[in-house]
Amino acid sequence: xxxxxxxxxxxxxxxxxxxxxxxxxxxxxxxxxxxxxxxxxxxxxxxxxxxxxxxxxxxxxxxxxxxxxxxxxxxxxxxxxxxxxxxxxxxxxxxxxxxxxxxxxxxxxxxxxxxxxxxxxxxxxxxxx
Numbered sequence: 154x155x156x157x158x159x160x161x162x163x164x165x166x167x168x169x170x171x172x173x174x175x176x177x178x179x180x181x182x183x184x185x186x187x188x189x190x191x192x193x194x195x196x197x198x199x200x201x202x203x204x205x206x207x208x209x210x211x212x213x214x215x216x217x218x219x220x221x222x223x224x225x226x227x228x229x230x231x232x233x234x235x236x237x238x239x240x241x242x243x244x245x246x247x248x249x250x251x252x253x254x255x256x257x258x259x260x261x262x263x264x265x266x267x268x269x270x271x272x273x274x275x276x277x278x279x280x281x282x
Contacts, residue, residue: 161199164216165206166271172203175270179234180219211272220280224253224263227277231267239266239274 166172169191176193177184183194190204201217221227228238228251238252246261248254253265264278 161202162216163202163204164212164273165204165209166269166273167206167209168270169203169205171270176203179231179236209271211268212274215266215274215276217273217275219275219277221277222279224265224277224279225251228253228265231277236267239268241266 173184173186173191176182176191185192185194187202190202193201193203195201195217219227232238232251238248240248240252241254242248245256246254247256248265251265252267253263254261255263262278262280264276266274266276268274
């Protein structure tokens with residue numbers, strides 16, 4: 154039934170202007186404005202949709218993962234743009250002072266988590282690590 158459909162993800166924010174600035178300027182993603190919200194163009198053109206919600210509650214899980222070649226380089230670049238990285242100490246997942254987790258092996262890739270202006274959690278990760 155769904156094998157050929159072009160599915161997409163969507164999530165809410167409490168301020169579309171802040172979301173547009175963050176995803177467009179800070180992260181450098183292509184954005185199309187629609188009457189209902191913002192469409193992000195991810196990677197090879199895969200879409201994600203951002204919609205406004207007055208009673209928005211930030212997601213308590215990672216809503217978008219951005220695979221990158223070098224997490225440290227991306228953390229430095231985003232930090233220079235004012236992005237703050239999260240710090241975790243959850244057993245197998247522990248971040249360093251820069252907010253980078255290097256669990257390796259069976260515990261996952263090198264990753265760093267950060268939030269958008271609405272408090273939704275995003276990550277950058279090295280898929281092959």
